[in-house]
Amino acid sequence: MKTLARWLKRLLLLLLGLACLWFFWLFGWVLYWGKVDPGMTRFMELRLAELREKNPQAQLRQQWVPYERISIHLKRALIAAEDAKFVDHEGFDWEGIQKAIEKNEKKGRFAAGGSTISQQLAKNLLLTPSKTFWRKGNEVVITLMLEYSWSKRRIFEVYLNVIEWGDGVFGAEAAARHYYGISAAALGPEQAARLASMVPNPRFYDRHRATPGLARKSAIILKRMPAAEVP
Numbered sequence: 001m002k003t004l005a006r007w008l009k010r011l012l013l014l015l016l017g018l019a020c021l022w023f024f025w026l027f028g029w030v031l032y033w034g035k036v037d038p039g040m041t042r043f044m045e046l047r048l049a050e051l052r053e054k055n056p057q058a059q060l061r062q063q064w065v066p067y068e069r070i071s072i073h074l075k076r077a078l079i080a081a082e083d084a085k086f087v088d089h090e091g092f093d094w095e096g097i098q099k100a101i102e103k104n105e106k107k108g109r110f111a112a113g114g115s116t117i118s119q120q121l122a123k124n125l126l127l128t129p130s131k132t133f134w135r136k137g138n139e140v141v142i143t144l145m146l147e148y149s150w151s152k153r154r155i156f157e158v159y160l161n162v163i164e165w166g167d168g169v170f171g172a173e174a175a176a177r178h179y180y181g182i183s184a185a186a187l188g189p190e191q192a193a194r195l196a197s198m199v200p201n202p203r204f205y206d207r208h209r210a211t212p213g214l215a216r217k218s219a220i221i222l223k224r225m226p227a228a229e230v231p
Contacts, residue, residue: 023141026126030145033125034154037064041162043124044170051168061178062170067157070172071187072230075156077196080224081217083117086156087229091118091147118143121159152231160184163199166206179209193222 040048044060051058079086085093093116115123122142127135146155165175172184172195180191187195197217198205205214 026138026142027145027149029126030142030149033158034150038125038158038162041125042127043129043164044162046128047164047168047170058168060168060170061174062161063173063177064161064171065173065184067153067160070157070160070184071176071192073189073192073225074172074176074184074187074195075160075230076225076228077189077192077221078117078160078199079228079230081193081196081221082120082199084224084228086117087152087231089116091143092116116143117159118146118155120163121155122146124162124164125158156231164202165195165198167203169202169206189222189225190218193225194218196221 044062048058048060051060083089083093085095093114098114119139122139122145123129123135126142127138161171161173164170165172166178169175169178172187175195176182176184176187176191179195180187194214197214205211208214
């Protein structure tokens with residue numbers, strides 16, 4: 001029994017050591033991207049691999065633009081649509097999470113997630129879309145890393161430049177040009193509200209741009225935008 005206990009202790013220490021190395025590796029990327037703009041996120045890599053299964057020559061559309069060259073209307077629209085408390089919370093909107101749980105229980109299915117902008121960015125930068133406890137745990141840790149090592153402005157700037165906005169379309173600049181033929185800086189309030197309403201299911205809305213639900217969501221977001229506080 002003593003021998004078994006000793007080996008179990010060694011195994012536990014080994015696993016703990018590997019976990020520490022893993023999180024140090026993640027933190028290294030977080031610190032690096034705090035200063036250097038990400039070229040390709042983990043989520044982009046996965047989407048590109050999917051596209052290349054159908055077309056080996058497929059490329060993603062993405063163009064990085066600085067924070068100040070993105071329309072204030074789009075910033076307000078995304079805050080209003082995705083995370084109204086973004087500038088105030090420390091990574092997690094506990095009230096929003098509770099409401100999402102209640103909504104899911106009422107509908108009997110997964111209908112709302114309650115993830116903040118920081119959580120969405122954490123997942124997109126370094127993780128897969130899987131719903132395992134390990135992935136969710138990593139998301140929590142990376143979210144805390146982002147919140148305590150980056151400014152809110154930097155988190156939002158990276159988010160605006162890397163989120164998915166269509167089939168192979170990533171970031172505000174590519175989205176503005178894909179849907180409207182203009183730069184991200186030139187987006188007006190209605191255009192921004194429509195783009196923000198697409199974020200939860202961008203590839204579907206890219207293919208079904210005339211769906212009535214999209215117009216309804218856009219109208220709701222447009223009304224909320226004046227109250228949105230941006231970093």
